[in-house]
Amino acid sequence: MARRVSARQKLLFTVIGWAIGLFLFFPILWTLLTSFKTEGVAIASPPVFLFFDWTLENYWEVQARSDYLRHFLNSVTISFGSTLVGLLLAIPAAWAMAFAPSPRTKDVLMWMLSTKMLPAVGVLVPIYLLFRDWNLLDTRIGLVMALTLINLPIIVWMLYTYFKEIPGDILEAARMDGASLGKEIFYVLAPMAVPGIASTILLNIILAWNEAFWTLNLTAADAAPLTAFIASYSSPEGLFWAKLSAASTLAIAPILILGWFSQRQLVRGLTFGAVK
Amino acid sequence: MATLHTRSVARFMMAPAVLVLLAWMIIPLAMTVYFSFLRYNLLMPGTEQWVGFENYSYFLTDPAFNTALINTLLLVGGVLLITVVGGIFLALLLDQPFFGQGIVRLLVIAPFLVMPTVSALVWKNMLMHPVYGLFAWIAKSFGAQPLDWLAVVPLFSVILIVAWQWLPFATLILLTALQSLDEEQKDAAGMDGAGPVSLFVHIVLPHLARAITVVVLIETIFLLSVFAEILVTTNGGPGYESTNLAYLVYVLALLQFDVGGASAGGIIAVILANIVAFFLIRLIGKNLEA
Numbered sequence: 001m002a003r004r005v006s007a008r009q010k011l012l013f014t015v016i017g018w019a020i021g022l023f024l025f026f027p028i029l030w031t032l033l034t035s036f037k038t039e040g041v042a043i044a045s046p047p048v049f050l051f052f053d054w055t056l057e058n059y060w061e062v063q064a065r066s067d068y069l070r071h072f073l074n075s076v077t078i079s080f081g082s083t084l085v086g087l088l089l090a091i092p093a094a095w096a097m098a099f100a101p102s103p104r105t106k107d108v109l110m111w112m113l114s115t116k117m118l119p120a121v122g123v124l125v126p127i128y129l130l131f132r133d134w135n136l137l138d139t140r141i142g143l144v145m146a147l148t149l150i151n152l153p154i155i156v157w158m159l160y161t162y163f164k165e166i167p168g169d170i171l172e173a174a175r176m177d178g179a180s181l182g183k184e185i186f187y188v189l190a191p192m193a194v195p196g197i198a199s200t201i202l203l204n205i206i207l208a209w210n211e212a213f214w215t216l217n218l219t220a221a222d223a224a225p226l227t228a229f230i231a232s233y234s235s236p237e238g239l240f241w242a243k244l245s246a247a248s249t250l251a252i253a254p255i256l257i258l259g260w261f262s263q264r265q266l267v268r269g270l271t272f273g274a275v276k
Numbered sequence: 277m278a279t280l281h282t283r284s285v286a287r288f289m290m291a292p293a294v295l296v297l298l299a300w301m302i303i304p305l306a307m308t309v310y311f312s313f314l315r316y317n318l319l320m321p322g323t324e325q326w327v328g329f330e331n332y333s334y335f336l337t338d339p340a341f342n343t344a345l346i347n348t349l350l351l352v353g354g355v356l357l358i359t360v361v362g363g364i365f366l367a368l369l370l371d372q373p374f375f376g377q378g379i380v381r382l383l384v385i386a387p388f389l390v391m392p393t394v395s396a397l398v399w400k401n402m403l404m405h406p407v408y409g410l411f412a413w414i415a416k417s418f419g420a421q422p423l424d425w426l427a428v429v430p431l432f433s434v435i436l437i438v439a440w441q442w443l444p445f446a447t448l449i450l451l452t453a454l455q456s457l458d459e460e461q462k463d464a465a466g467m468d469g470a471g472p473v474s475l476f477v478h479i480v481l482p483h484l485a486r487a488i489t490v491v492v493l494i495e496t497i498f499l500l501s502v503f504a505e506i507l508v509t510t511n512g513g514p515g516y517e518s519t520n521l522a523y524l525v526y527v528l529a530l531l532q533f534d535v536g537g538a539s540a541g542g543i544i545a546v547i548l549a550n551i552v553a554f555f556l557i558r559l560i561g562k563n564l565e566a
Binding site for chain 2: 010011013014016017018020021022024025027028030031034043045046047089090092093095096097099100102106108110112113114115116117118119120121122123124125126127128129130149152153156181206209210212213216217226227228230231233234241244245248251252255256258259260263264266267270271
């Protein structure tokens with residue numbers, strides 16, 4: 001369906017589009033640029049945009065001074081770990097809801113969704129106390145547990161909306177041909193479900209990577225992921241903007257790239273399938 | 277179609293997910309309710325005692341609660357206003373064909389993928405800093421006095437930061453909805469002589485109504501509990517000027533160790549969120565049947 005757009009109109013939209021796009025992206029771009037400056041240039045007034053001596057110094061500093069890599073690995077462990085455990089719990093559940101629905105399936109789905117709407121502060125106190133008593137505060141295991149449970153409803157929902165689109169007839173046919181439940185899942189369902197599962201994994205890693213309530217409140221030093229590590233830069237003394245920028249760039253780059261690849265799934269997952 | 281056998285298998289497969297979620301929700305929530313009726317301070321162990329609704333009346337009559345409630349509403353309302361209006365505008369723009377559209381779309385989405393602590397720090401230091409920030413430089417080059425954003429208009433500053441993070445979300449969802457609009461319907465209306473404005477009001481906007489509702493409800497759920505942005509930028513201050521309910525509960529619980537008061541605050545936050553959730557659940561539930 002080609003739309004009738006004149007060349008001049010297209011040019012106009014190009015200019016407006018890029019101007020707004022760059023405007024919204026600017027804080028990120030500015031962070032990236034600042035990360036290559038020396039501390040002096042970073043706070044120079046008037047600000048220097050492109051013409052300065054580019055340096056990688058800050059990146060080495062951040063690693064050497066605050067053990068960036070450890071926090072990075074914490075983030076990786078927590079986001080991948082919670083996604084993996086979440087999938088193990090959610091795949092069977094979503095499979096059952098999509099292919100063997102009972103009259104109560106819808107209620108269960110709705111109830112799961114409603115747990116997501118419980119504000120975290122409502123359970124902050126008991127979770128904090130339970131974690132303290134069970135020695136889970138500031139541990140990676142504790143955070144994996146917490147984030148698994150926080151994102152489980154989204155994982156179940158996303159998988160459910162994907163599984164729902166797989167035609168049940170194919171499963172019936174496989175069953176008629178005598179396929180066992182295991183074979184049915186492995187040979188028939190899995191190949192069709194892989195794209196949906198992949199999108200679910202992507203979205204969940206993004207959400208877990210950026211989660212900043214529980215990661216800030218349940219960690220101190222050992223298990224602190226990048227969210228908490230960056231927050232530690234908020235202390236007022238000293239202006240270390242170049243180093244802050246380097247640390248920030250490292251913290252957001254992996255997820256930015258992942259997110260750019262999965263923008264469409266983002267919409268679906270975040271709206272629980274209400275907008276496709 | 278499902279046989280009795282598959283039904284029981286299905287129940288068995290659902291059980292782990294349902295049970296852990298049930299435990300995660302019911303146990304802490306029950307504990308919060310219980311704590312909210314106790315005088316319970318972590319600094320004074322062993323002095324717990326049943327005080328009925330005292331925590332609630334104390335929390336609800338605390339001037340900080342009033343401020344926090346108003347701030348919460350302003351924060352949610354302000355961000356919603358900016359993101360929905362801006363999101364509609366951006367979605368319409370990105371729906372037009374132009375050069376480099378794909379790249380611009382990536383640029384627009386980016387803020388949503390930045391972790392809250394990073395965006396808060398970048399805005400606080402590099403943009404809003406009263407001396408070295410970019411906004412200060414812009415103000416100075418126009419001969420104006422630089423504004424100390426986070427000290428003078430703390431809540432507005434937080435609203436700006438959070439809106440920047442959520443604008444991509446609204447844009448992305450509205451754009452998705454926009455792209456499902458029937459081109460022929462638009463063409464037909466165009467042929468009947470409808471101008472761009474009446475096209476927008478009578479065809480595009482009604483088509484977006486559902487997506488807008490989804491954006492509003494989902495954002496509200498998340499915005500009611502904005503936390504990291506406040507913690508990193510203003511610590512809720514000056515005074516309580518940028519404290520919202522979530523942050524107030526955090527202060528009571530983890531800074532003042534007042535478990536009873538914090539629990540009462542948490543329950544009030546839960547009740548507020550439930551009012552929103554009620555509408556969201558109905559909306560999505562309807563969609564599930566369709």
